[in-house]
Amino acid sequence: VRARAAADGRPGENALDRLAGLLADDLAAVNATIVARMHSPVPLIPQLAGYLVASGGKRLRPLLTLAAARLGGHGGSRAVPLAAAVEFIHTATLLHDDVVDESDLRRGQPSANEVFGNEASVLVGDFLFARAFQLMVEDGSIEVLGILSSAAAVIAEGEVLQLSAANDAATTEATYLEVVRAKTAALFAAAAEAGWVAAGGGREGQAALAAYGLSLGMAFQIIDDVLDYSAEEARLGKSIGDDFREGKITLPVILAIARGDGEERRFWQRTLEAGEVEAGDLDRAILLLQRHRALEESAARARLFAADAKAALAPLPRTPLATTLADVADFCVTRDH
Ligand code: IPE
Ligand code: IPE
Numbered sequence: 001v002r003a004r005a006a007a008d009g010r011p012g013e014n015a016l017d018r019l020a021g022l023l024a025d026d027l028a029a030v031n032a033t034i035v036a037r038m039h040s041p042v043p044l045i046p047q048l049a050g051y052l053v054a055s056g057g058k059r060l061r062p063l064l065t066l067a068a069a070r071l072g073g074h075g076g077s078r079a080v081p082l083a084a085a086v087e088f089i090h091t092a093t094l095l096h097d098d099v100v101d102e103s104d105l106r107r108g109q110p111s112a113n114e115v116f117g118n119e120a121s122v123l124v125g126d127f128l129f130a131r132a133f134q135l136m137v138e139d140g141s142i143e144v145l146g147i148l149s150s151a152a153a154v155i156a157e158g159e160v161l162q163l164s165a166a167n168d169a170a171t172t173e174a175t176y177l178e179v180v181r182a183k184t185a186a187l188f189a190a191a192a193e194a195g196w197v198a199a200g201g202g203r204e205g206q207a208a209l210a211a212y213g214l215s216l217g218m219a220f221q222i223i224d225d226v227l228d229y230s231a232e233e234a235r236l237g238k239s240i241g242d243d244f245r246e247g248k249i250t251l252p253v254i255l256a257i258a259r260g261d262g263e264e265r266r267f268w269q270r271t272l273e274a275g276e277v278e279a280g281d282l283d284r285a286i287l288l289l290q291r292h293r294a295l296e297e298s299a300a301r302a303r304l305f306a307a308d309a310k311a312a313l314a315p316l317p318r319t320p321l322a323t324t325l326a327d328v329a330d331f332c333v334t335r336d337h
């Protein structure tokens with residue numbers, strides 16, 4: 001119903017809904033492929049994967065693959081399984097990420113690790129990764145396999161780099177941006193690039209879509225890190241303050257630490273570095289972020305990346321689909337979920 005309304009271009013619909021509307025048939029096929037291919041004779045696999053899949057998700061990455069394939073001159077047959085592979089990679093990283101982050105809420109429901117336990121979440125995540133590779137091999141393009149398998153390796157590197165930087169209040173903005181590029185932007189870039197390559201598009205467009213995806217992913221994750229301190233929990237579908245409790249050094253915190261006085265620095269050291277978080281500390285952290293305008297400034301950085309994403313689309317013909325992709329960059333920095 002939502003996709004149909006979006007196809008009509010109903011006013012008030014956001015750019016992501018419009019994109020889903022333009023690609024409604026392909027997206028329905030992707031969702032059907034996801035359900036079909038998460039099947040396994042081991043019942044816990046479809047149970048756990050189905051639990052997460054049924055809880056929704058924006059399907060932003062597979063939409064990038066579908067859109068890029070259309071822009072490259074081909075829809076449907078090849079793009080659909082590749083887009084499903086992209087969402088499987090994303091879903092696998094979420095399962096693993098929620099274990100690592102000890103998150104208890106995902107897509108508005110208790111996370112899979114809460115419901116099924118850490119062991120099952122990690123193992124089913126592994127299954128989904130493997131399934132994604134099967135789908136890519138079935139596609140048969142070594143080039144596409146190369147793009148997406150590199151992204152899968154880079155995501156893991158990003159999560160490990162983040163783990164290494166956690167609880168270190170001296171983490172630089174450069175390290176933070178490298179984490180974001182690896183754990184999030186790389187898959188956005190690969191999702192878009194793979195769709196275009198599968199459609200047989202040329203080199204200039206390939207570079208354009210990869211650059212678009214990379215900047216979009218940077219913007220998306222920086223906003224995610226802002227929302228971790230500022231969103232409405234019910235709307236976000238994830239717990240507020242996860243990053244703080246986990247001692248994650250994200251951009252808002254980096255900016256606030258740099259601007260804080262000695263007493264504030266001791267607060268960040270106790271909470272983020274030593275992990276001694278008491279009742280009221282999250283509220284104080286949010287207060288300090290506000291005092292130093294750290295959330296606004298982080299959002300402003302995200303808007304710069306969104307502008308880069310739009311600019312990257314310049315070599316592509318200005319079709320309604322390309323225009324919607326440009327609008328999706330705005331959605332990523334104005335989103336509340
Ligand atoms: C969550 O991604 C992980 C991040 C990169 C922040 P999404 O916000 O796209 O997750 P879903 O798929 O819509 O739930
Ligand atoms: C998201 O990291 C990136 C991956 C899942 C690889 P986060 O930990 O910031 O994302 P959320 O907040 O759990 O969705």
Ligand code: MG
Binds near residue numbers: 097098101103
């Ligand atoms: Mg997380």
Ligand code: MG
Binds near residue numbers: 224225228243
């Ligand atoms: Mg987060």
